[in-house]
Amino acid sequence: MDLTTLPFEKLTQTDVITASKLAKQVSDSPSAVSIVTAADIRTFGYRTLADVINSMRGLYTTFDRRYEYLGGRGFGAPGDYVGRIMVLIDGNATQDNLYNQAYIDNSGLIDLELIDRVEYVPGTGSVTYGNNALLGIINVITKKGSDFNSAQIAADVFSHGGQKQRLSVGKKLDNGVDVLFSASWLKSDGQDLYFPYFDTPKQNNGWAVNQDFEENRRLFGKIEFNGLSMQVASVTRTKASPLPKREDAFNRIYHLTDETSHASAKYDFNISQNLQSVSRLYYGLYEDKTLREYGPIDPKEQFRQNQHQGQWWGLDQKFAWTRFTGHTLVFGAEYRDDFKQEFSPVALDSKGQEKFRYHRFPYTNKTYSLYATDEFVVSSKVSANIGVRYDKPNAIDCSVDPCIRYAHKAAISPRLALTVQAEPDTTVKASYSQAFRLPNPYDISSSKHSDLFKPEQVTATELVLLHDVSPKLRLTGSIYHYVLADQVYFSSTTGAKFFDGQSRTHGLELQIDQSWAGDVQLRASAAWQDATDVEGLRLVNSPRSLGKVNLSWPALDNSLRIGLEAQYLGSRISKELRDGDDIVVRPGRPVGGTTLVNLTLTSAQRWYGLGASFSIKNALNRRYAVPASIALHANEGAVLDTMQMDGRTFWLQVSWDFWR
Helix, strand or coil: CCHHHCCHHHHCCCECCCCCCCCCEHHHCCCCCEEEEHHHHHHCCCCCHHHHHHCCCCEEEEECCCCEEEEECCECCCCCCCCCCEEEECCEECCCCCCCCCCCCCCCCCCHHHEEEEEEEECCCHHHHCCCCCCEEEEEEECCHHHHCEEEEEEEEECCCEEEEEEEEEEECCCCCEEEEEEEEEEECCCCEECHHHCCHHHHHHEECCCCCEEEEEEEEEEEECCEEEEEEEEEEEEECCCCCCHHHCCCCEEEEEEEEEEEEEEEEEEECCEEEEEEEEEEEEEECCEEECCCCCHHHCEEEECEEEEEEEEEEEEEECCCCCEEEEEEEEEEEEEEEEECEEEECCCCCEEEECCCEEEEEEEEEEEEEEEEECCCCEEEEEEEEEEEEEEEECCCCCCEEECCCCEEEEEEEEEEEEECCEEEEEEEEEEEECCCHHHHHCCCCHHHCCCEEEEEEEEEEEEEEECCEEEEEEEEEEEEEEEEEECCCCCCEEEEEEEEEEEEEEEEEEEECCCEEEEEEEEEEEEECCCCCECCCCCCEEEEEEEEEEECCCCEEEEEEEEEECCEECCCEECCCCCEEECCCEECCEEEEEEEEEECCCECCEEEEEEEECCCCCCCEEEEEEEEECCCCCEEEEEECCCCEEEEEEEEEECC
């Protein structure tokens, strides 16, 4: 089945892998699932996973010219690496084990041309995936070699001196082995950016020159045969940042280099007619090699380079049992060993020679997990999903002597969901669940009170309505309420740091999916959310309203497809300004909302294997800013708490399929 060509009414009957790690129908999932297919990615000119996420109901991203940060359901502080929404590739968690960051920009592992579809399952996911799946799960399903059945080369050019080349080879061999390999390279010169805050002669009159370039290299390989699937993925990305962490380092070198590699093997087979086994072995490697140049400082430490590294491996064994009529029981165990989590910055002289090491913060963590879910039929119109997961972490900090073992309690993550088929065309779902997030090594190493950190806990309730008005029109609505406990926060008056903060969010999301004769497709969504911290103050970078419209239609006798996208992002609050003692100098201020319009023209048919796509992003050339991840203030009252975004940009891709 080719998902990329299915209209909406067929897509709603396709399998969703994420919801239970077993195939099931969208209408049966205990949440309101969103799906973006490969056809959508091409039609609307998405270039990164962040672009895909920005098109999804209730989600948004924030770019600080270093990374794109994921936000949703009221939570999305700029510079918050965690994001609290887990990102998977074919069911494998991609977050590193130092920051727990979800890499959704050009630091991500996968080129979008290799993606079959992206699934977003809102709500907690710890029952299935454990640590860090607090607010939702995004699963990226990659294509198979048979989806290409050829070799494909692609060349892209885009604004600000950007270019990209890709080679992908995919085929299903006569013996049934399915093979896919891809390699790509991207480079962008970026822009010279002006910051009024730094507008002094000593700081180049506020201009950051050659401080916005970017490049990345990606490799991906996948092989499948008779239930066995193996894949490897690797990415190296360097991004220059124009915004320094220290004011005296403006317009100096600040290059972020991230290297990520993943490998996994999965074997899926039937033990008997009623018992299925899925075994998965995985390995991950992450390195942070960020290089920063200081301002006036000892020449022996003109540069500081991160030599941070994380490595982990794990084994997940699950079974699906359908022995009893009306029940699907999924149970299993997982072991994960984060055997290396080390922060180790070094000082370099003006020639780049290492002079000394500032410190070493080595950590390890072993997590043992058990889980079980049962989806069963209560009556002809009611089904239930009950699940629970047990996770026992064993974290050790060896940055001190003797090593410290963190006494984190075992985490119990329950879930209860009911699905009521009120009418053949109307489905109502209600769910209650809990999830957790362990403090990561970055949290601990950057604090003087590492022993006070607690695992964050979230309690979530949600009510979902799905109604098919007609075979080509579906309405989706959801109401939710989250309570996130044991968060780190600073008092807005005293500046004191606490480790038992609590934030709340409740919201409403609506979406319509409509198709018409002639292959005209519409998806429109609106979201309202209200998120406050323990003091009742509005959360930073949390827009109260979001709106998305995606419309596409064929043109020129079906030889061209036009994709028109509009996104509204409501006003937000910037980061508060703090002094050296963490006392609030000024609370965060409102940052205005904006509406962006994107237009993409795509060849719907290939001519001698050639295809093309042309996109205009921010077609109305809106000038807008987003809350910055670093808030700075000067004695004379100057403030930097927002980051200016790009105006109108262009992207052209030409691809050629050969060797069929």
